[in-house]
Amino acid sequence: MNDxxxxxxxxxxxxxxxxxxxxVTGTADYTHNVVLPRMLxxxxxxxxxxxxxxxxxxxxxxxxxxxxxxxxxxQDVMRxxxxxxxxxxxxxxxxxAIDKVRHIGEPVAxxxxxxxHIAETAAALxxxxxxxxxxxxxxxxxxxxxxxxVHDVLRPAGTFPDLKHLAGRKGTNVxxxxxxxxGDVKTAFAQAAHVFDHTFRTQQVVHVPLEPMVSIAQPLDxxxxxxxxxxxxxxxxxxxxxxxxxAENQVQVKTRLLGGGFGAKLxxxxxxxxxxxxxxxxxxVRVALTMEEQFYMITxxxxxxxxxSAVDADGRITARHCEVYWNGGAYADIGPRVTQKxxxxxxxxxxxxxxxxxxxxxxxxxxxxxxxxxxxxTQVVWAYESQADLIAHKLGMDxxxxxxxxxxxxxxxxxxxxxxxxxxxxxxxxxVASAMDWDKPLDxxxxxxxxxxxxxxxFKALVAPTTSVATITAGxxxxxxxxxxxxxxxxxxxxxxxxxxxxxxxxxxxDIRVVNPDTDVTxxxxxxxxxxxxxxxGNAVKQAAQxxxxxxxxxxxxxxxxxxxxxxxxxLLKKKFGMQAGxxxxxxxxxxxxxxxxxxxxSPDITPNxxxxxxxxxxxxxxxxxxxxxxxxxxxxxxGTPLNPKVVQTQITGAAIQQLGATFLEKMEFDAEGQLRNxxxxxxxxxGILDLPHQMGxxxxxxxxxxxxxxxxxxxxxxxxGVASAMAQAIDDAVGVRIVSLPITPEAxxxxxxxxxxxxxxNTDSTP
Amino acid sequence: MSTTSTLIQxxxxxxxxxxxxxxxxxxxxxxxxxxxHGARESCGQGLCGCCTIVVNGxxxxxxIYPAMHAEGAEVxxxxxxxxxxxxxxxxxxxxxxxxxxxGFCTPGFILMARQLLQQNSEPSDHEIRxxxxxxxxxxxxxxxxxxxxxxxGQRMRAAA
Numbered sequence: 001m002n003d004x005x006x007x008x009x010x011x012x013x014x015x016x017x018x019x020x021x022x023x024v025t026g027t028a029d030y031t032h033n034v035v036l037p038r039m040l041x042x043x044x045x046x047x048x049x050x051x052x053x054x055x056x057x058x059x060x061x062x063x064x065x066x067x068x069x070x071x072x073x074x075q076d077v078m079r080x081x082x083x084x085x086x087x088x089x090x091x092x093x094x095x096x097a098i099d100k101v102r103h104i105g106e107p108v109a110x111x112x113x114x115x116x117h118i119a120e121t122a123a124a125l126x127x128x129x130x131x132x133x134x135x136x137x138x139x140x141x142x143x144x145x146x147x148x149x150v151h152d153v154l155r156p157a158g159t160f161p162d163l164k165h166l167a168g169r170k171g172t173n174v175x176x177x178x179x180x181x182x183g184d185v186k187t188a189f190a191q192a193a194h195v196f197d198h199t200f201r202t203q204q205v206v207h208v209p210l211e212p213m214v215s216i217a218q219p220l221d222x223x224x225x226x227x228x229x230x231x232x233x234x235x236x237x238x239x240x241x242x243x244x245x246x247a248e249n250q251v252q253v254k255t256r257l258l259g260g261g262f263g264a265k266l267x268x269x270x271x272x273x274x275x276x277x278x279x280x281x282x283x284x285v286r287v288a289l290t291m292e293e294q295f296y297m298i299t300x301x302x303x304x305x306x307x308x309s310a311v312d313a314d315g316r317i318t319a320r321h322c323e324v325y326w327n328g329g330a331y332a333d334i335g336p337r338v339t340q341k342x343x344x345x346x347x348x349x350x351x352x353x354x355x356x357x358x359x360x361x362x363x364x365x366x367x368x369x370x371x372x373x374x375x376x377x378t379q380v381v382w383a384y385e386s387q388a389d390l391i392a393h394k395l396g397m398d399x400x401x402x403x404x405x406x407x408x409x410x411x412x413x414x415x416x417x418x419x420x421x422x423x424x425x426x427x428x429x430x431x432v433a434s435a436m437d438w439d440k441p442l443d444x445x446x447x448x449x450x451x452x453x454x455x456x457x458x459f460k461a462l463v464a465p466t467t468s469v470a471t472i473t474a475g476x477x478x479x480x481x482x483x484x485x486x487x488x489x490x491x492x493x494x495x496x497x498x499x500x501x502x503x504x505x506x507x508x509x510x511d512i513r514v515v516n517p518d519t520d521v522t523x524x525x526x527x528x529x530x531x532x533x534x535x536x537x538g539n540a541v542k543q544a545a546q547x548x549x550x551x552x553x554x555x556x557x558x559x560x561x562x563x564x565x566x567x568x569x570x571x572l573l574k575k576k577f578g579m580q581a582g583x584x585x586x587x588x589x590x591x592x593x594x595x596x597x598x599x600x601x602x603s604p605d606i607t608p609n610x611x612x613x614x615x616x617x618x619x620x621x622x623x624x625x626x627x628x629x630x631x632x633x634x635x636x637x638x639x640g641t642p643l644n645p646k647v648v649q650t651q652i653t654g655a656a657i658q659q660l661g662a663t664f665l666e667k668m669e670f671d672a673e674g675q676l677r678n679x680x681x682x683x684x685x686x687x688g689i690l691d692l693p694h695q696m697g698x699x700x701x702x703x704x705x706x707x708x709x710x711x712x713x714x715x716x717x718x719x720x721x722g723v724a725s726a727m728a729q730a731i732d733d734a735v736g737v738r739i740v741s742l743p744i745t746p747e748a749x750x751x752x753x754x755x756x757x758x759x760x761x762x763n764t765d766s767t768p
Numbered sequence: 769m770s771t772t773s774t775l776i777q778x779x780x781x782x783x784x785x786x787x788x789x790x791x792x793x794x795x796x797x798x799x800x801x802x803x804x805h806g807a808r809e810s811c812g813q814g815l816c817g818c819c820t821i822v823v824n825g826x827x828x829x830x831x832i833y834p835a836m837h838a839e840g841a842e843v844x845x846x847x848x849x850x851x852x853x854x855x856x857x858x859x860x861x862x863x864x865x866x867x868x869x870x871g872f873c874t875p876g877f878i879l880m881a882r883q884l885l886q887q888n889s890e891p892s893d894h895e896i897r898x899x900x901x902x903x904x905x906x907x908x909x910x911x912x913x914x915x916x917x918x919x920x921g922q923r924m925r926a927a928a
Contacts, residue, residue: 016863023871024859024878026806026846032872033805117792210810210818210872210906259808259872260906291811490870490907646866650909654869657908681811681904689897689910696911 010503011710014646017495018514019257019488029256029516031229032211036218036284040069042277043119044287045109045126046296047101050365050674051135051148054099054108054128061125062111067118071126072110072280074098080279081243081272088235088267090175090332091155093368095272101130102150102330103367104674105296107273112281135365135674139327140304142173143362149173150330150363175328176336176361178343180601182415183354185310188319192310196391200383201741202724203667204302204327206295207372208686209489211259213297214288215270217278223250224275229258231265231487232527233517239268240275253519258489262658263371264298265489266529267334295679299668300372301338302327305346305383310354315395317406319354322346324380326369328361333370335361341463341530342376344597344606347415348384349425349459350406355415357601365674374460374717375530378659378724381458382742385725389454390738399729400433400455417602418461422713423610424638427701429457432722435634435697436616444734445620451631453618454729458721461607462714463530464594469523470540471587472501472548476580478569480505480548484541485517485525486533491716492647493533497541499643500709504545505566523587531611531714534643538709539590548586555584592707609705612638613718615656617693617726621734626750628731630660630693635723639715640705648715652698655719661687663724664744776839780804781848789835795821796830798838799845806846806875810904817903820876821845827883829902846875849882857927858882861920862913869907877903881917889921889928 022028059071070076074096077084084095097108109126113119136148154169189195215228223246230236233253241248258265270287277285289297303326310319324346328335343359392402407426413419432455433439445451471483482501488494498509505512515522525537549565552572556563559575573582592608618632635656642648665685669677678684698719704711724742732738737752754761773788780802789798796807796819807830810818814829821830822844823837849856855863858878868874877900884891884899891899896917905913 016866017868019871020863020868021855023868023874024846024855024862025850026804026875028871030805030808030872032808117790208906209870210816210904211808211870212810258870259810260870262906291813490868492869650866650869650907650912653911654908657910658906680813681815682813686904686906687908687910688904689900689913692897692910 010499010509011641011643012645015495015499015509015644017492017647018498018510019494030211030259031214031216031227031256032259034216034227036216039216039284039286040112040114040281041116041119042110042112042285042287043123044107044293045111045123045128047097047104047106047108049101049130049132050104051133052101052130053133054097054101055131056129057109058127059109061127062122065118065122065125067113067115068122069112069114070281072112072277076280077276081276084243084272084276085155086239086243086268086272087157087332088334089157089336091157092151093331095276103365104676105367106330110277112277112285136173137364137366137670137674139302139325139362139364142364143325143360146171146173150365173363174360175332175363176339178340178357178359178601180343180355180357180415182602185319185321185354185356188354189310192318193313194311194394196309196311196387198387198390198740199304199306200386202303202379202382203742204299204366204369205662205666206299206668207262207264208291208294209260209262209264212289212291212294213265213270214286215274216284216286217274218284219278219282223252224278225252225254226271226275227254228271229265230255230271231258231261231489231529232267233487233519234485234524235267235527236271237519240271243272255487255517258487261489262373263529266371266527269297291681292679295668295676296367298333298370299329299367301335301369301376301379303379305380307383307387309387309391311391315397315402315405317350317352320347320352322357324359326361327364327366329364329366329368331368332361333368335369338371338376341461342380344416344461345377345459346380346384349408349457351408351412352415366670371529373655373658374720375463377458377460377717378662378720381456381721382724385456385458385722386728386740389725389729389732400429400438403429403457416597416606417604418606420610422705423459424612424701424703425457425459427703428612428614428636428638431636431699431701432614432616432634435636435699436618448623449620450623450734451618451620452730452732452734453616454726454733455614455616456722456726457614460611460717462535462609462611463532464592464608466526466532466536467589467591468525468537468540469587469589470537470544471523471585472544474548474566474569474584476570476573476582478566479511480507480566481513481515482541483515483522484537485522486537487517487528489528491651492644493528495647496534496643497537500538500541501545503710504542505548507566531716534712534714535609535705535708536590536592538712540588542709543588543590544586547588548584551584551586608707609713611714611718613721615722615726617730619727619730619734621731621749623735623753626746626753628746628749632695633693634697635719636699636701637715637718638701638703639718640703640708640713641711642700643710643712648700649698651715652700652719653696655717656723657687657692659720659723660691662742663727665691667743774836776836778838778841778843780843781845791836793835794831795828795833795835795838798835799830799843804845804847808872810872816873817876817880818873820879822879827879846879856882857923858885858920861916861923865912865916865919867909867912867916869909873903873905877905877913881920884917885921885924889925891917891921
């Protein structure tokens with residue numbers, strides 16, 4: 001008999017994260033902590049050039065250091081993995097550079113030692129001779145000019161059904177172009193009362209999860225175990241099996257709690273290198289990055305977004321053309337999917353009868369860019385919301401009124417042809433406005449301290465197609481265990497999934513054991529990304545819990561006892577097996593409806609749901625110095641039913657705080673040769689506690705996602721969407737200058753103020 | 769054995785420990801080799817606070833603190849706070865306020881918050897922010913962390 005049976009609803013309870021106690025006592029289990037017998041440490045020798053031919057690699061001095069077990073180059077890797085190119089969208093990334101390097105920091109060789117300090121010392125002794133090649137860094141230049149080709153031939157992977165159309169092309173740096181054609185943009189522009197043409201830019205930033213990336217490969221007889229801080233264990237298994245030509249069941253991938261992910265730890269990162277090294281050394285090998293090395297591994301796309309809008313005399317947007325260039329760096333990673341998925345909504349959450357979108361993923365000689373909290377959405381919102389404010393200002397309209405007039409309503413088709421449903425755009429906009437007391441006059445300050453405010457609204461189409469599978473078991477005593485490959489990385493997914501299962505089963509969430517992903521044990525899940533787990537895995541878990549109840553009902557019938565839900569599972573099993581024994585297993589899977597876009601980029605089903613986030617910001621700007629202070633920030637999302645309000649709160653504010661970094665602090669600074677000048681926390685500043693807005697509010701609007709588990713959908717990213725443009729507008733509102741390139745630094749504001757006074761400052765920025 | 773290594777003796781969470789250490793070893797490496805994983809290397813420059821360890825009552829950044837300096841010291845880590853299954857009031861407050869997400873930075877914040885509350889059991893928002901300015905949380909749990917510190921202070925004052 002299970003004494004935890006409770007009729008209390010679990011959905012909506014404020015529950016501590018299941019792993020809270022382990023996190024406050026320091027006993028939480030991270031891959032960072034894994035130590036194996038005979039484990040070697042790997043230190044990576046990295047390229048010092050952005051684009052160069054490798055003429056020779058001299059490993060002799062490094063190999064001679066006492067304690068060095070081996071120095072590994074691409075030649076050694078190819079003996080265990082003949083074609084060592086990996087990647088989720090393109091098989092373009094070599095495990096170690098072969099013949100050529102394509103970005104600063106690309107791995108060229110590895111030193112293995114029992115002592116990490118010896119490996120590090122010896123790595124500095126590996127001597128690589130290069131022939132430096134011309135490099136390309138700017139995304140627009142790389143897309144339109146083929147003087148420098150980052151890759152001679154494109155190698156699409158075809159792992160994802162929606163990337164299958166990527167034909168292998170030659171003579172281009174464009175890895176993917178997504179185009180949408182809706183209505184007659186040309187005619188609408190010709191007839192427009194007003195035409196607006198702006199270009200907005202975002203900078204390259206980096207995730208820097210505080211647990212730096214780490215993977216440990218452990219070779220065994222005809223199989224291998226990979227302990228890895230990964231957001232996508234199922235994909236790692238699939239990709240390693242492909243590289244080795246092995247069956248999936250020979251590759252076991254185990255994750256633990258992640259010390260942050262934010263998209264950095266997606267798909268395949270250090271795992272292929274760790275596997276190659278372990279197979280070469282016949283010993284377990286730990287590849288662990290330092291904070292500095294994370295800057296060379298994966299980043300967030302810099303973008304250039306030219307947005308042209310036609311507006312009628314009443315302030316309605318009648319047509320829009322979006323041209324977005326995504327700086328993908330040297331390897332595609334998941335960039336093509338970012339380009340397409342964020343391309344879908346690049347026109348903004350507005351009802352626009354004529355809309356053309358051209359979205360390009362471009363190779364350059366910068367460190368690779370992939371997914372970063374928002375999957376490209378923050379870059380497109382920055383542009384379309386910045387322009388919304390500029391249009392409203394030009395037409396003398398209130399920015400909120402302009403948005404209300406143009407907003408896409410539920411039941412109306414989005415430009416892709418997919419009808420908007422369960423999207424709380426108006427609810428979120430109205431809630432942000434009321435939280436900001438938008439209808440009341442603002443104290444605009446006096447003298448050199450001026451105040452202003454802005455609102456930004458964004459939305460996102462949930463990524464599809466994807467698959468999630470869940471298993472729930474009930475043991476001989478009736479206690480339940482949930483087996484899922486969703487990775488707990490701080491977003492509270494273990495707890496959310498336990499809540500869904502417990503609600504169906506009539507248990508308390510705290511009494512469900514959630515097993516960390518282990519591909520030998522937990523079933524397939526596409527990945528923990530893009531706020532998809534609550535919706536996709538949540539639906540699979542709900543189905544698995546219902547299936548478990550069905551199995552229990554059948555068992556009750558079989559043994560001739562009454563069905564009492566989870567209450568009497570132990571009695572039923574005891575009757576069947578004659579002792580406390582046996583297992584009841586429920587399974588569920590979820591694949592959301594999706595139809596690939598046609599040649600015009602349109603589809604009646606581009607997404608199973610829409611996530612919405614809005615932000616209001618009030619700033620105080622010093623007109624003498626350009627310094628500013630966020631007086632107030634309000635963040636509102638539509639996440640459907642909040643499964644666990646305690647975690648929902650931290651997800652909304654946490655996302656917004658993280659996005660403040662990209663808004664006014666963070667920028668990877670490269671010199672003219674592509675050298676990164678600020679790859680450490682001493683020079684690359686992420687938001688600290690002193691950067692918090694003076695006053696900060698949050699809310700989830702009252703909404704339901706009809707197709708979600710208990711009406712829920714994801715929210716890990718929604719708090720990011722509206723932050724940057726709201727900040728730019730607040731500053732413009734305060735002092736009348738418009739920043740069009742992120743980050744919005746005090747220096748940028750000071751320069752704009754100087755220009756406004758007719759005293760422009762000399763430009764000292766040498767960033768390519 | 770290396771000719772540069774030295775045997776040091778210290779107390780770790782109250783227990784006597786002897787270890788052979790090299791000049792380049794950090795206190796963080798030392799406590800992790802003792803099997804305590806609550807202090808973690810993140811930035812490697814003493815700028816994020818994930819490696820916070822307490823030496824003779826003073827919180828230090830373990831990733832840049834020479835292990836040899838622990839000779840004869842009382843070294844405390846996050847693992848030493850729980851007594852007989854009872855959480856420290858600051859640990860409990862971090863749980864209650866939901867002041868953590870991925871949890872990687874949490875031990876450092878808790879140890880620093882304890883140090884603050886030992887000096888000042890009723891810190892203002894401003895004092896909390898300034899005291900914790902050397903700890904970073906990439907998940908952005910700062911509003912809840914400030915709440916947790918206030919909550920712990922309240923409870924500690926009520927219990928005093």
